[in-house]
Amino acid sequence: MPQITPNLTEDDGALTRACEDALIAIFERYDVDKDGALSNAELDAFAKDTNGDVFDEDARAEITEFLDLDFKGDLTLKGFLQMYNLQTSSEPEETWKDLQKHGYDTNLKLVASRSEDRDEKPKPKAK
Template sequence: MSEQLEDPVYDLMVDEETGDLRPKVDKILEEIFNNFDKDKDGKWNLKEIQEFATATNGRPFEDSVIEEIVESFEVDEENALLYSGFYQMYYMQTLSEPAETLKDFKKHGYDENLDLVSSRTEKS
């Protein structure tokens, strides 16, 4: 029996039957990714990755973290992080540390029910 079974945050984010992230989590990840994809090219360059890191963690990623991201997740030929790579990153984190994912989501304006309560996006 998995210890995850008793974790309400895990249950909120992951469909236990399929092991997939729930649709609400998919939507949040897409919104966060699009918010930091400033040039709207469908991938994050280093500047966009670091802007996300600063907004989420209060500081940019160390070089070693950037190297790990490039080696572990889907990037293009210029090492820009693709949405699929960003999704992979959060999928792995959410399965092992759902509370950490929730903490990250809260930094981007979502509450403990995964509802957007405040937005960091500038309306044009």
């Protein structure tokens, strides 16, 4: 019997609770300073881990123009979810790829940390 994967969006186009919860957890992982927004450096780290490179100038311009930013111009959680809602409505397979990159299975359960984290060698203990 084939496994049925959950939808990422509701019938009205809103992200499902499970998808939103996974995206919030990913956002919180990259919001290193815990100020509720992704600075350029935090956004770069997210983009590199997700896509292998930082966002280009066009993508940054779209983020700045169309998504929710804080008073410093940093991407808020609301903006991050807006970004994924837009992507998911047109290319759900890209959102699935992103979620899997960040350790989520097809049931939107966190099963592993990023592959880069898994591949790191344990650091020797200080004597």
